[in-house]
Amino acid sequence: MVNLYYQIWVDGIVNSKDYKRKDPSWKTTLFIIITTCNAINLYTAYIWLKFIGLVSFLVKIDIFSNTILNNAVGFVVQFASPFMLLNYFLIFRKKRYERLIKKYEHKNGKLAMIYTLVSTVIWFVSMLVYGTLR
Numbered sequence: 001m002v003n004l005y006y007q008i009w010v011d012g013i014v015n016s017k018d019y020k021r022k023d024p025s026w027k028t029t030l031f032i033i034i035t036t037c038n039a040i041n042l043y044t045a046y047i048w049l050k051f052i053g054l055v056s057f058l059v060k061i062d063i064f065s066n067t068i069l070n071n072a073v074g075f076v077v078q079f080a081s082p083f084m085l086l087n088y089f090l091i092f093r094k095k096r097y098e099r100l101i102k103k104y105e106h107k108n109g110k111l112a113m114i115y116t117l118v119s120t121v122i123w124f125v126s127m128l129v130y131g132t133l134r
Helices: 002-019 026-051 067-103 110-133
Strands: none
Touching (some): 002 026, 002 067, 002 110, 026 110
């Protein structure tokens, strides 16, 4: 499982460098995309656990007058922040991605793209099913 995690990152990194050689924001863009996929995967697992009655813990943020903004901040705190830390320390700290690129082969962005698409589709279908059956 750890190898797949690193392979997805290496695939995404190599693909980003190919298309954005002159754009210094490739790290930030890729970090946001993969961290968001990680977060929606955790959220999908949470939704299914909540659906079958095993867990019902949700962080509620109430610091803004806008509920959408409060929900977005709550999502980041509960589901995205753990992956922000993990992804930073396992991939970007001390340019660890340079060693990982040498260790793992890439698939020209196909693996990272499949991960992104599958994560999004599973989340979307899960939300539809949860909303319909709830």
